[in-house]
Amino acid sequence: MQRRLSLSGTPKKSLASSKRKGKQSSIKYSPANAKRRRDTHVLPDEEIETISDEESIPVNSNSSFLWFEKYQPTKSSELAVHKGKVNAIRQWMNESCPYSRLLVLSGPSGCGKSTTVRILAHEMGASLVEWSNPMDTRSQNYQDYNTEQFSLTEKFQRFMSLAETYPELELHSSAKDLRKKNTSESKKFVLLDELPYLSKQTGTLQMFREVLLSALQSRGQYSIILILTETKSINSEGTTFQDKEMSFGTQILGPELLDHHHVSVIPMNPIATTFMKKAIDLILKKENIPLQSKSSTFIQDLVTASEGDLRNVLNALQFYLPRKNKQFPSKENNGKYESQSSTSREASEMLTRISGRKDSLYSALTTFRWKLEDDDDKQKEYQKDIGLGMLHALGKVIWNKREGDDEVLSSNAQPSSNVPNGKEEQRQKGNLNLYSGLFTEANALEKRPSLVDVKTTIEQAGLSGSMFRYGIFENYIDSCLNQMEAYSVCDILSFADTMAIDYPYSYQADEMSLWFAIQGTLWYLPSPVPRKWRQIKFHRWREDEISNRPLDDYSAIYGKSSTIEYVQTIINNENQALEDPDDPIEEDDPA
Numbered sequence: 368m369q370r371r372l373s374l375s376g377t378p379k380k381s382l383a384s385s386k387r388k389g390k391q392s393s394i395k396y397s398p399a400n401a402k403r404r405r406d407t408h409v410l411p412d413e414e415i416e417t418i419s420d421e422e423s424i425p426v427n428s429n430s431s432f433l434w435f436e437k438y439q440p441t442k443s444s445e446l447a448v449h450k451g452k453v454n455a456i457r458q459w460m461n462e463s464c465p466y467s468r469l470l471v472l473s474g475p476s477g478c479g480k481s482t483t484v485r486i487l488a489h490e491m492g493a494s495l496v497e498w499s500n501p502m503d504t505r506s507q508n509y510q511d512y513n514t515e516q517f518s519l520t521e522k523f524q525r526f527m528s529l530a531e532t533y534p535e536l537e538l539h540s541s542a543k544d545l546r547k548k549n550t551s552e553s554k555k556f557v558l559l560d561e562l563p564y565l566s567k568q569t570g571t572l573q574m575f576r577e578v579l580l581s582a583l584q585s586r587g588q589y590s591i592i593l594i595l596t597e598t599k600s601i602n603s604e605g606t607t608f609q610d611k612e613m614s615f616g617t618q619i620l621g622p623e624l625l626d627h628h629h630v631s632v633i634p635m636n637p638i639a640t641t642f643m644k645k646a647i648d649l650i651l652k653k654e655n656i657p658l659q660s661k662s663s664t665f666i667q668d669l670v671t672a673s674e675g676d677l678r679n680v681l682n683a684l685q686f687y688l689p690r691k692n693k694q695f696p697s698k699e700n701n702g703k704y705e706s707q708s709s710t711s712r713e714a715s716e717m718l719t720r721i722s723g724r725k726d727s728l729y730s731a732l733t734t735f736r737w738k739l740e741d742d743d744d745k746q747k748e749y750q751k752d753i754g755l756g757m758l759h760a761l762g763k764v765i766w767n768k769r770e771g772d773d774e775v776l777s778s779n780a781q782p783s784s785n786v787p788n789g790k791e792e793q794r795q796k797g798n799l800n801l802y803s804g805l806f807t808e809a810n811a812l813e814k815r816p817s818l819v820d821v822k823t824t825i826e827q828a829g830l831s832g833s834m835f836r837y838g839i840f841e842n843y844i845d846s847c848l849n850q851m852e853a854y855s856v857c858d859i860l861s862f863a864d865t866m867a868i869d870y871p872y873s874y875q876a877d878e879m880s881l882w883f884a885i886q887g888t889l890w891y892l893p894s895p896v897p898r899k900w901r902q903i904k905f906h907r908w909r910e911d912e913i914s915n916r917p918l919d920d921y922s923a924i925y926g927k928s929s930t931i932e933y934v935q936t937i938i939n940n941e942n943q944a945l946e947d948p949d950d951p952i953e954e955d956d957p958a
């Protein structure tokens with residue numbers, strides 16, 4: 368994953384970002400989250416500011432909210448973050464320009480970086496202008512995106528240059544009133560909680576650094592807060608390790624920015640155990656869930672497994688405490704927790720609620736068929752072949768053959784007769800290559816039903832959900848035509864990752880998460896999927912055409928030079944290049 372996406376962050380346990388996190392923002396994905404180890408130093412619990420026990424926290428009654436959203440703190444006294452860190456951030460935010468212009472907050476996922484900044488800004492009556500990758504509008508403006516004149520990085524550049532004149536985001540209803548009292552002293556912060564895709568190869572990383580450097584040198588009266596989420600990388604042996612460079616931002620910022628006298632770095636720690644437990648106790652109280660003797664062991668186990676990620680632990684708890692029963696699971700002899708019988712149904716309902724909300728990033732997914740196991744009590748056994756079955760299933764997903772793909776491809780393989788006049792004209796002008804013409808037309812037929820049957824695919828996969836999700840993550844990029852699709856699929860995978868509970872293992876949550884990952888991937892992949900061989904087949908790239916849009920996006924993902932090299936390799940072996948790969952869907956057909 369690092370290979371392609373690391374510079375912009377991690378797929379968050381994004382639902383976590385969905386949080387908008389679900390958002391989670393920069394591409395954050397941690398299939399091995401359960402095995403993460405934290406190398407960060409944990410401060411003693413007694414130094415932690417106490418969570419307020421006040422009953423005044425406004426609770427959002429909307430049942431579609433996840434607990435980490437529903438019970439988000441509204442004031443700094445409620446933050447489950449080390450007091451020293453909160454004070455350090457507050458002090459930095461209170462400093463006057465130009466002495467502090469860029470604050471880098473680094474730390475593991477779910478340790479409260481973004482929440483702390485938002486709350487402190489609110490308490491100060493400061494404006495917070497937040498950059499958000501334009502993919503958020505994907506459902507509404509999907510087609511527009513492909514004809515956009517500006518790339519994501521160009522948009523970021525424009526955002527930063529206009530930041531001073533942007534109105535603030537409406538964070539809280541009371542924010543405006545607070546500022547009215549304090550207009551002359553109100554401060555402005557630009558919050559970079561997600562970043563556009565950054566790559567050394569395409570120069571976007573350098574551009575990003577230059578934008579920040581020029582912001583530091585400008586006379587603007589705003590300061591920038593950059594949030595970097597530490598990720599775990601997976602090495603060739605499949606074990607995870609902490610990306611130390613990420614902790615200090617060196618990979619993204621480079622020495623010039625890090626050594627800049629206007630730049631401060633505050634590393635954040637995972638949330639301490641004691642404080643997590645207090646936050647959990649408070650939420651259970653608000654949910655009227657009685658604490659039982661076995662609950663403390665259960666909560667202790669969840670907290671230990673979460674490695675300081677409060678969002679993670681709240682999700683796990685919510686999954687494991689069905690609303691009706693509100694009973695804590697009991698521990699079996701083998702050390703695993705017995706799943707609640709209705710967990711699967713709860714998980715399904717939760718996902719349906721999330722995607723059903725009008726403002727949800729995932730509203731497009733409401734059209735999906737949700738699988739509800741009628742017989743939840745049945746614990747299926749995984750005794751499947753780990754090998755060809757998995758590859759076959761994976762191939763089907765990243766291929767994503769939809770109804771009508773064959774017709775679209777064969778009509779476009781013919782010379783121009785089947786192509787509308789306007790398109791042919793554009794093609795001749797060289798503004799659109801054959802494939803992009805095909806892609807635009809395909810958009811008109813967008814979301815033709817996929818021929819991939821999710822249930823069969825999961826059965827064929829024969830692996831745990833996390834392995835299969837990781838398989839999709841490693842391979843989906845070849846199926847994308849632009850960065851928006853890449854971000855969207857990655858975001859969905861992050862979302863699905865959050866749905867799966869790291870510990871204790873839940874078969875139902877695992878399957879639901881895989882179901883969601885596959886459905887989301889199938890939804891966001893283009894139609895037809897432009898695997899590399901197809902691009903070669905339908906359009907022989909010339910070097911000078913690679914800069915044409917929408918190939919810019921493709922090149923941004925792969926890097927121009929590697930694309931050219933790849934094309935050259937294929938062209939040198941043309942027969943192989945033009946040979947259609949096996950069609951996994953047809954292979955499924957017993958006839």
Ligand SMILES: Nc1ncnc2c1ncn2[C@@H]1O[C@H](COP(=O)(O)OP(=O)(O)OP(=O)(O)O)[C@@H](O)[C@H]1O
Nearest residue numbers: 435439445446447476477478479480481482596678
């Ligand atoms: N007492 C609390 N203190 C801090 N966060 C809390 C608390 N209770 C619930 N939360 C929730 O925990 C989550 C913490 O996530 P947050 O986005 O702030 O972390 P982060 O470090 O920025 O993570 P990431 O880098 O993955 O975005 C938020 O969704 C917040 O609403």
